Amino acid sequence: MFKAITRVAATAVIATGVSMGGAAIASAAPCPAGYMCGWGDRDYLTSGSQAANVKAYECQYDLAFLNYSGTTRRSQDDITSVYNNGNSNNGYYYTAAGYGGTPMLVSRGTGKPELNVSNSGMNDKISSFKFTSASNTCH
Template sequence: MRLTRKFAAVAGGIVLTGGLLVGGAGAASATQAAPQAASDCPAGWFCVWSGQNYTGHMQKVAGTNADLTQFSVFQDFQSWYNHGNSCDFKWYSATNYGGSSGVIPRGYKTYDSGHHYIKSNKWTNCS
């Protein structure tokens, strides 16, 4: 597995709880422009960027997704932001909600020099 330990430690160590948001799946294709700020992530979405400091191609996802592997930026990113409206973002290192997992709280954003990936996701801890 390529999931870096740093991402697993940061995201997985923040919150480890279960739950699932019932709703439609949705993922948007990577943007062609190079976003320059975390604020480019629309409310209600989880966003990743290919580069550090929210640069490069952005990919966003809403809803529950059993397979994110067709979205290239989710397979190699360095910045992320959970701009969800009312839920934390639960990521998985394998498709169909398998492998290791962690939870990124609503409002949490960061970047680093590591290369990270997410294969599937759910939303959890919804208020």
């Protein structure tokens, strides 16, 4: 009986990605289909919430006055993880408003869960982002 319960518990842990020892790494699921998103912390979280993100269907010209969803936390120069859930286009994140400064390409269907590790020059420096299909005057 004990072995059967242990097997069921182990299967549940594997299936759900949850363990008693710590939280599982988050996925970028809260980034809706067709959008690019950014979060203030690693692993697609902002202050512990996956839903607290900034997103763009086409572009975000200037993050200066944009808070993460449902928070009062500003997103400009604060983004630490990004995901491109676009339908067909790659996207760029930029270190300056208006798509200026240093660009960082994020291919469609991929993300960067921890910029301070994968792209340290972009961590806490993103000020705008857009899909490659959007014009440079996209607001």
